[in-house]
Amino acid sequence: MYQKLRELWLSTTLKHKLSLYTAMVILIMASSAVFNVWVMDFTLDGFDKILSDNSRCNDFQQAMELEIDAFESYVRERTEEHWEEYILSCVRTERCIRALPFQYSSIGEERYARTWNIKNSYEAYSVFREQILKMNEEESGYITSLYRVYDMQDYLKDYARRLVQVTLSKGNETYQRQVPVFYNIPYLILAVSLCLTVMAIVLTRLLSNTLIQPVVKLAHNSRKIARNDFSGEDLAVPNRDEMGELVAAFNKMKHATEGYINTLKKNNEMAGLLHGEELERMEMEKQLESAKLELLKSQINPHFLFNTLNMIGCMAKLEDAATTEKMIYSMSNLFRYNLKTSEQFVALNQELKVVQDYVYIQQMRFGSRIRYDSDIQVNGGQVIIPAFTLQPIVENAVIHGLSKKEQGGRLYLRIWQKENCVIISVADTGVGMTQEQLESLKEGLKERRSAKVGIGLGNIYKRIHILYEKGEMNIWSRRGCGTVVQMVIPLERVDETETVTKKADEEKTGRKEIRKKEPDSENTDTGEADEKTAGQIGRKTEAESRKETS
Structure with missing residues (x-):
């Protein structure tokens, strides 16, 4: 199975490999995101339910207390301001009662009974409360009815306090049941992260072995070729995709370049030899032309010049021109x-x-x-x-x-x-x-x-x-x-x-015994x-x- 998968991977094109790698990376990232969302949802959902139930019960208790205070203020002093405050408190209390959890499957038997008592008691309390507010203070039975309202308010306050206690107790129990899970969540996150990391490393290494390493080998051999170093074996990669074709073409180009450079070296050496022979030939031609020029010069007999100067010197001697004679002899010696x-x-x-x-x-x-x-x-x-x-x-x-x-x-x-x-x-x-x-x-x-x-x-x-x-x-x-x-x-x-004799012979030849x-x-x-x-x-x-x- 592994061998078949390996052969399939090596024969897959680079485009498909990159697409598969991208899909796997996206899948890993999506899995990580889903897992993190699930952990956050699980954690927050448990805490949110407990806190929400506690908050709703507490809100009802506070709203009931505010309504009782507003009712007493309005009964003592029936003003427009107290009336508005009383109406608002009643509306708030009714909203809080409707918001109380009232699902038997989720809140349990005890909380359901407490909540049912509150709903029924408040409904009867509301009817009786409105009747009292319509009565005149001087009517008979007003005071008795008023204290009955106060008793009903005390019952509701007591019901609210017990509901809060029961809710807190149930929430604490629920929290204690979930604490072990909360403690194990970091380890679960770490385990999942390690699994995803290993998958990413395996995919990256697989892609590197089939794509990056051949490119690195190509770059290394290219630098060697740039230094005219064609030593070393040909590159060998197991790929049968575009990278394998590129490596095969590179090996062919390497051998072709090596042969071309060797041919150029041999041609340069041959050109150097030919150039050297050409220079030697030009030098020989130059020497030949120089020899021809020297031969042409030598056709003028130097003895004619020497004899002429000596003859002029003799004439200067006969004419007693000593200075002229010496100048002529000096010139003759120079020539x-x-x-x-x-x-x-x-x-x-x-x-x-x-x-x-x-x-x-x-x-x-x-x-x-x-x-x-x-x-x-x-x-x-x-x-x-x-x-x-x-x-x-x-x-x-x-x-x-x-x-x-x-x-x-x-x-x-x-x-x-x-x-x-x-x-x-x-x-x-x-x-x-x-x-x-x-x-x-x-x-x-x-x-x-x-x-x-x-x-x-x-x-x-x-x-x-x-x-x-x-x-x-x-x-x-x-x-x-x-x-x-x-x-x-x-x-x-x-x-x-020897030197003096040679010099004397030269002077003797040029002066004709003078x-x-x-x-x-x-x-x-x-x-x-x-x-x-x-x-x-x-x-x-x-x-x-x-x-x-x-």
């Missing part, structure tokens, strides 16, 4: 270094020679506005640094710092060793930068944006951080004071003899201050810029 240096790393001396040639040319251009000083505390032939490192920074100091300052300034190059690193500092007393410009420059260097920092400075910053794990490049600047660029490069050394002693760097300063003063200003600029940044 040769830029066009023929293919190594990624060079000796420090080569970079210093390029800086000297570049500063000499700029001093010839700006005259005493540019003053140069250097302090090299390392062996330049044994220290290796990335090629094209110093000249672009010195060029930035001249173009963006010193040339924009009307009175010019000093350029100070200082190189020293600290632990296992070579520190290169290029300081100038030019126009400097504001704090906003400096922060924008640093941000552009970190984000590798050439538009903000320029190709030369950005390329040096990038190469230092790529080639050296501990390499650094710092910039300090103050508006109106100057700028300091400092590079920290891990120390690498080569054989000094030998001339180059001017010392000390003579490149054409300014007003001496070498010592320039060095002090350069160091002061570097120190002030560091202090401002911190």
Whole structure:
């Protein structure tokens, strides 16, 4: 039987289940309401009957007493007011007599006899009372008749008192018989409430097992699928209603979604591989185009440019134009270094020679506005640094710092060793930068944006951080004071003899056996201050810029 009912419940549609559940809930609520009404009616009916009988008997006793008082007042003083009061009291008494319970089956033998005596006695009393009131006080027999009325009133009062006593006694007996029932009513209410509560819980649990729990399981698995977690077994519910169909459809959707996502992952992986191959192909095409451009550039023979400059230098020598000759040789050295240096790393001396040639040319251009000083505390032939490192920074100091300052300034190059690193500092007393410009420059260097920092400075910053794990490049600047660029490069050394020999071979190739002693760097300063003063200003600029940044 239970199995059949269970199968019937599982196969019932959700609509019918909800309808049945609603009907059962309404039935439980209605049963509870009917039971409560019955308990209240039973309780109140017993008390109401006792209280009602007591009240009616008491009302008759009081009405009789009031009528007697009104009769005496009217007999003593026959006024209109006393007459009205007497009539009202009589009407009240008659109404109370009619209201007295007079059913033998419900009030019992004794109360019925008392009530019957009262009704008959009052009827005879009323007739005799009216006759007395019609008599004149001076007539014979008036007094005798009056006292007879008083005696009849005393009898009625006595009947009323006995009726009240009997009614109270009967009511008390009835109450005592019902007291045990009243005491058991709370327990009965509790028992019925528990039964109805159990029924409600059973119905709720039954509905929860077939409706709520499957929905909770669906929500839980939906959250797992939202996290791309398709693990776990399929949902299984015994329902054969709409919920069972929904769970079956959800399981199918889960497998379909899992397969679709796996397919998308494989497609994304394949697309990533294809994209990587496409990038490699584009990079190869870019390198090929660059190689074609370099090949086109290399078609212009650099020796033609070098030989032409050397020939102009020879002509300047024949004409005793020493300054012109040195400028041409400096320019030739710059071209040769830029066009023929293919190594990624060079000796420090080569970079210093390029800086000297570049500063000499700029001093010839700006005259005493540019003053140069250097302090090299390392062996330049044994220290290796990335090629094209110093000249672009010195060029930035001249173009963006010193040339924009009307009175010019000093350029100070200082190189020293600290632990296992070579520190290169290029300081100038030019126009400097504001704090906003400096922060924008640093941000552009970190984000590798050439538009903000320029190709030369950005390329040096990038190469230092790529080639050296501990390499650094710092910039300090103050508006109106100057700028300091400092590079920290891990120390690498080569054989000094090998470096010097290589440098000599390069110079020999480019000059066609023209030998001339180059001017010392000390003579490149054409300014007003001496070498010592320039060095002090350069160091002061570097120190002030560091202090401002911190």
